[in-house]
Amino acid sequence: MPPIPTPLTLTQLLNPPSRDGLLTQIVSMLSGLGFSATDWETDSDGRIILQVEAQTLADLWQAVYKIAQGGYLDTATGDWLTLLAQSQYQLTRNPPTQTIGEFRLTAAGGVGPYTFNKGDLVVTYFDPTQNNKALIYRSTNAAPVVVNPGTTRSIQVTADSPGSAYNIAPGSVLVLNTPRPGLTVDNQGTLQPAVATGAILNGPFFTAGQTLIVTSALNGGAAVGPTTFTFTADYPDMTSVANALNVLIAASPQAGRITANVLNGALSLSTILITGATAVDQITIANTGTANISVGFDTGSATSVSGAYSWISEYGQDNESDTSLITRCINKWATIGTGTKAAFISWATSADPDVQKVAVYSNLFNGTPKAGAVTLYIAGIGAFDIVSGPVHANNVYAYIFPKLPIMTELFVAPAARNTKDVVFTAKIKTQYNNDTTKNAVFNAVQNLFFRLTIGETLYKDQVIAAIITIPGIVDATLSAPGIVSDIVPAINELITLGSVTPNWLVVV
Incomplete structure (x- = not known):
């Protein structure tokens, strides 16, 4: 058996010898001991025995290599990484889920x-x-x-x-x-209706004489508003705030258009869908309302959200990738110091496995500058819907809140949808004019939107590039009412895909 260097270095453990290399070492050792080890027939018993020995040692070296590799985030993969994350970081690889x-x-x-x-x-x-x-x-x-x-x-x-x-x-x-x-x-x-959600706050709410200013647009129609609602009293809890706001709505031009609710401790305003509607709704809460801070809405910029036109309520996920798990492990180190951006990302993704995208802003409380405050906007592969969004936000809030330093305020909300339709005309070669190519185009556009992060700009050229990279597509143009220019979202918005309307021009 060839000598094993002592002590072994990590470099040696991570670079195991091959079977042929080990066979050469064994033959060399035997030659040094006086054996005639280089003139055997290829299929002789002696040489076969040495080959078996070399293969056995190579298999052993592979086991050593895997064990050594599994001890470090930089090198661990697969099940070894799963074990390392669980044992050293107390993080479990997120399992796959169904759409x-x-x-x-x-x-x-x-x-x-x-x-x-x-x-x-x-x-x-x-x-x-x-x-x-x-x-x-x-x-x-x-x-x-x-x-x-x-x-x-x-x-x-x-x-x-x-x-x-x-x-x-x-x-x-x-x-x-x-x-x-x-x-x-x-x-x-x-x-799905447009839903604007404020901060998770506890009462009492001192809102007497304060205002909330709302504009709504239903089914792609003309906007109604801004409508100013003036609260007449203070309220002990958020449910009382929502009830009072609904009374004000019923006596305003917004009657039958919007409604107030409480979602996991936060005030939300949502549009009421028109029967037979074919376009998304919009709702905007101005940043100038004097009640914004009291009830948890942005005072730095207007809160503007759109409805959704999506068939997916729960996005399917793959078994968490090695890269994602490694990133979560690295981010968890930041929780030792607390207060860092990476710490909040680690907490948010640990609190809820469906949370895939996190935007963190310091000294900001839902858009309002505030010393010591931290704002998190969260999303999955795409934006969360009206039902699941507040649930995920509450999971993250409840997980992070006990970990906060004293005097720190926390705001967590699902990222607002900024839904954009895609209408395009594509030139498609005759031999590619089939469902396979067309589905590939749809998928390419969908995947582009899935890659966007919260607050990230979508450039129209990205959409065109996604279409024309599919084999058989030689040109593409965008047209209204879909995207025709770059889309710059607010810091709390995630651009999501609405409908896709193609026009195929068959060319030779």
Whole structure:
């Protein structure tokens, strides 16, 4: 057996010898001891024994290499990294999750009605990024969904398997595995209201004589407002604030357009969707209202949010990548000193595995300059929806609050959606004029939006580049009512994809 250097260095442990290298060392040792070790037949017993010995040692060295590699964040991978993160950092690798959302079923006139119970609907999407791998979705609706003749109904679906590949773009080409005559399926999504959420605050609220100024625009229509609401009293809790605000709304031009609620301790204002609406709503809370600080809204800039037009309610996630887990481990070191940006990112992502994007601002309380305050805006792969957003924000707030230094104020809120549609005209070569290419374009646009961080600008050239990088697409232009210029979001906004409307021009 060749001598093993003593003591071994980390470099040696991380650079194991190969089988051939070990065989050469063994033969050299035998030659030094007087054996005739270089004139054996290739298939002789002696040489085969040495080859087996060399392979055994090589396997042992690989085990040593993996153990050594697994001891350091810079080198650990896979299961060894999972073990290191758990044992040394008390962090668990986030597991994969399944995509949940709503597809739309439309029955032509004169057909149906069709009833779908849980599991009755099976839909396939052929993923062009995975050699047209079939991605299966099944209906998981709790109650029967009935699609009458000439109507459209939404139905909840869940991906058969976990993973981000199932977060397909709206407008993707879908195939019904459980067809019915005259029935079609799509994932264009359903409208969600615009929701503006303030800070998580505890009463009492000294709001008597203070104002909140609100503007709303429904279904892409003209804006109504600004409407000034003047509180008539102080209130013991946030529920009382919301109730009082709803009384003021009912007697204003905003009646039937917006409503106030309390979401996990925070005041929220949301639009009321118009039946049959086809465009997203907008709601803006001016930064000049004197009640903004009292009820947790921005005084530095206006709070402006849009509704959403998305089919996904819960984004599927892959098993957490090595890079992501390593980053969380590194960020956790910052929690020793507390108060650092990395510390707050570590706490937020540790508090809730669905939190993937975190924006941290110091000396700011939801846009209002305030010494010692810290503001966090959070999101998942995309922006959280109206139901789950406040829940995730509350999880993060509850996790971080006990860790805060004395005299520090904390604000946590889901990032506001800045929903943008994409309308484009693309020149597509004849041989590529198929669903595979078109789905690849939809996915490229979707993935561009998924890569955006909170507060990050979206450049129109990025959208064009995402489209024309797909083989078979030779040119693309953007047009209204979609993106036609660069989009600069507010610091609390995450630009999200609305609808995708293509116009295909077939060229030779």
